[in-house]
Amino acid sequence: MSKYYVNKFLYQVDRNPDYLRRYAEDPKNFVATWEQSIGPRLNEVELSTIHSLTDAERKALVEHDFVALFEMGAHFFLNLTLFIGIYDEPFMKENGPLAFQREFAKKVGHWTGKDYPGVEC
C-alpha cells in the first residue's frame, strides 16, 4: 500500500477546483485519469515512477469512502478537508451547518477510545 500516494491524491485534488469538480462528479474516471497522468508528475517536467495505488486504495478513492481511507491511515486532515469540499454544501442544504462533519464523525465512531490507524508514511 502507498499511504503517501493516497495522500498525494487527496492533497492535489483538494487544492485544484477543476480536479475537485471532476472527482466529485465522476470519481471512477477521474481516479483513472489521475493515476495515468496527474499522480506521476513530480513537477512540470519530471515524472515519478515509484508509487502506485493498491486495488483497495483505488476502490476507496473511487467510492469516496472516507471511512476506509481513515482506516488505511490516510492523513486525517487531508481526508477531512477534501470530502468537506465535496459534501459540505449538499449536507448543509439538507440538515444545516456541520451536518457532514458530524456524519463523518459518526461513521468513524467505532474508533472512539481506540488508537487510530497511524498516519506516518
Place this chain on the structure above:
Amino acid sequence: MAELVATLASTHHPFYLRATTAPPEQQIPQAPEWKRKVEAYRETLSKAKPDILVMIGSDHFHQIFLDNCPQFLIGKAERYDATFGNEEREFGIPKYVLEGDMEMSRFMHRDLMDQGFDLAFSNELKIDHSIICPIITVRPDNDLPVVPIYTNIFAPPLPSPRRFYDLGRAIRKAIDAFPSDKRVAAIGTGHLSLELGGPRQFMETGPDPVFDRQALEWFRSGDIDAILANVTHESMAKSGNATHGFLNFILMMGVAGPQAADYVDYLDLFHTMEAYVTWYPKTGAEEQAA
C-alpha cells in the same frame, strides 16, 4: 538591540471571520461574545506598540507536503502572499499580501543555526490560515512586516515538546540579539485539544475539556516543567488527533520564558476551546524581585 515587547499565543479558528461578519440572523449565539474577546485580546498587542511581528504557525499541507517536509522553516522574502484556494472556499478567508523583513529573517535564520537549530528556509512562501487567522484577530490592518516561522505539527514523527520549547527560547535569544531599535512582538498559534477527521470532531466541546482547562492553568502559572513532564505526543493524541497544535503554545512559552502569563482568556465553542494568552517581558529588576 531589538526589544521583545509582547508574546502572544492563541488558538487559530479559521471560522472566526465568517462567524462574526455573517448577517446577525445567521450568526452562532456566541458570535458577539467571541468578537468581544478577540477585540480585547487584540488590545494586548496594540498597547505593546510593535514594529515587527515574528509569527509562528504551521502549514496545513498547502505549500508544504510529504514530498519535502521540514520540521521547522523560516520565510525569507520581501513579501508573502497568503490564503490558499481551499481556505477561501471552506472558511471564507480573503487573500492578503504581508510585508516581510528580510534583514530580520536573515539574522534570525543565521542566529538560530548558530544556536543549533538548522531551519529550512523559503524565499517564496505563501502563508496559510495558521498565520492569517492571527492577522485577522490581532492585527486586522495588516500594517506591520512579519518574519514567518513554520513548525511541523502535522506529519509524524514530530519534534519533541522539549524541542519546541527550546526553539522558542532560541527565537527569544535571536530577537534580543537582533541589532535594531525595533519593537518586536512574537505571535504564535496552535490548538488546545482538537480532533479533525476522526470520531470526536465537531462535538459540543473540544475532544478533551479536562486537558483544555489544565492547559489554561499551565499558562496562568507559566509552569513549563509541568507541561514537559505531562505532555507527550501520545498524551496529545489521546486528547484528540490534532492536539499536537499545542506544541506551538509550548514554543511560545519558550519565547516568553518561564513566567506566568499576564493575560489569559478563553471561550468555549463547539468543536474546540479558544485560548488567548499574552506575556509581557519582565525587566531585570522585576525578575529579581520575583
